[in-house]
Amino acid sequence: MVIDQKVKLTAIMRITGALRERLESLIFSRYPDKEWATYFLFGTHRTADGMVITFVDLIEPEGNDLDSTTAIVRFTEPYSLRAALEKHKRGLCLGVIHSHPQNYGVRPSSLDDDMDSYYRDYFPAFGRESAYFSLIFSRTKEGDIRFSGRGWNDGQEFQLTEIVVVSDKEIRREAASHKSSAELSQNEYRVRFNEIYGAEAAARLRNARVVIIGASGTGSPAAHVLARAGVENFGLIDPQQLAKSNLERLHGSYEAHFAKGETEAPLKVAVVRDLIKAINPRATVTCIAGNILQPLARDHVVGADLIICCTDTNHSRTAISELAYRYLVPAIDVGVVFESKNGSITGEIGRVTFYSPGGPCAHCLGSVDPWRATVELMSEEEKDRRRREAREAVLRGDEAGVYWRDVPELPTVGHFTSMAGALAASYAIGWLTGKFTPPNRYFEFNILAPNFDYVGFDALCRSGCYCETLIGHADQGAHAALISAPPHWPDARLV
Ligand SMILES: [Zn+2]
Ligand SMILES: [Zn+2]
DSSP, X not given: OOOEEEEEEEXXXXXXXXHHHHHHHHHTTTTTTOOOEEEEEEEEEEETTEEEEEEEEEEOOOTTSBOTTSSSOOBOHHHHHHHHHHHHHHTOEEEEEEEOOTTSOSOOOHHHHHHHHHHHHHGGGSSSOOOEEEEEEEEOTTOOEEEEEEEEETTEEEEEEEEEEEOSSOEEEEESSOOOGGGGOOOGGGHHHHHHHOHHHHHHHHHOEEEEEOOSTTHHHXXXXXXXXXXXXXXXXOOOBOOGGGGGTOTTOOGGGGTTOGGGOOBHHXXXXXXXXXXXXXXXXXXXXXXXXXHHHHHHHTTXXXXXXXXXXXXXXXHHHHHHHHSOOOEEEEEEEEEXXXXXXXXEEEEEEEEOTTSOOTTTTTOOOHHHHHHHHOOHHHHHHHHHHHHHXXXXXXXXXXXXXXXXXXXXXXXXXXXXXXXXXXXXXXXXXXXXXXXXXXXXXXXXXXXXXXEEEOOOOOTTOHHHHOTTOGGGGGGGOOOOOOTTSOOOEEO
């Protein structure tokens, strides 16, 4: 294989907390003096500036798979072949992880160079997938983990810069190069936060990358709260332009946005970006005018620590729950509903759902209405055509519902969407810092009812569902994609 050395691209690896723990105990099992190793299966997603790889499984050494008479790692032929056949069978990519003895650092040795140049030609021959990655871990006497990693695909070399570890308790970002304590210095406005959660939690928030889908009544307060809490890296996804009716709920929107008339108003993502930047000018905010189903948005989201989904739409819910298991990107989905009776408001109901790899998807939870999802993706022409067909069916005496059923709009108001957005931001802070967890992975409540009518539960995946079988399969699980952007949507673009 010919490698283009000029282009060095970066990669991040995503892994579940359980596999990260298993990996560590395995490769340090002969520590501190002797190395150990394992093969691993992974999925990939190529982005504009690099690659995200998603850990699927270890192919652990058994019996005499590794030569245990030597301090260094020596793979046997049968082990390599077993791993290669497993790669072929499962349609995934294969890589190697080995440890270096304590205090040896994580620079590849010349033996490692030989191994990698052999494997990056050997493994692609088994199955379709050609990406190969090789990681080295070591642990200092103090217990600090160091790692390095590099990978090859289609003649390009990738440098592993970060590992994102995702569990129900925390989302942790581990960097290949360690920051000095000077870089971890505090900001004055975070003093209160540090007092309660500690400086490490504050540093974690600052390094976290949060994507908010929907920059309106719920998404804008979520961004607002997170910016004040110290999150400095945001992605905002929303296709809409600010409207005057948004003033009632959209944090950061002002009368002045309509100085040149409503048609000249900014995009919602730009309004929320300005709000974040006004609070913290150092913040990095990537704005995408588009939808989560579109490739540009997905390229951005697969590198994030956490998604907060504030659209309350069925297609977004489907998309984020699929991102959680296939790409190991966890998400908090939040929505609100109002109920009224005889002119009085009887219910202000909030619903919060946590999606993470290993947990149930939106379909297992029964939280997607397929008809609503279909209508959300329809063009106006298609809706008109179906309404016409429904009317004709009624004239014939046939069932109209197979052609069209109205989907009622569910109106909400700003005081409650603000609360829902702030609530989602709270749980994001707990998850990103590892400091607290929600009472349940799914819950709803009604702030107008005694005890808030709290209903919460932690469900399991339905046996055999993709959310159980395709964890970490990334693009290699694309054959099971549940939803994609319809062609009539305008292209997503960076703003
Ligand atoms: Zn080595
Ligand atoms: Zn499922």
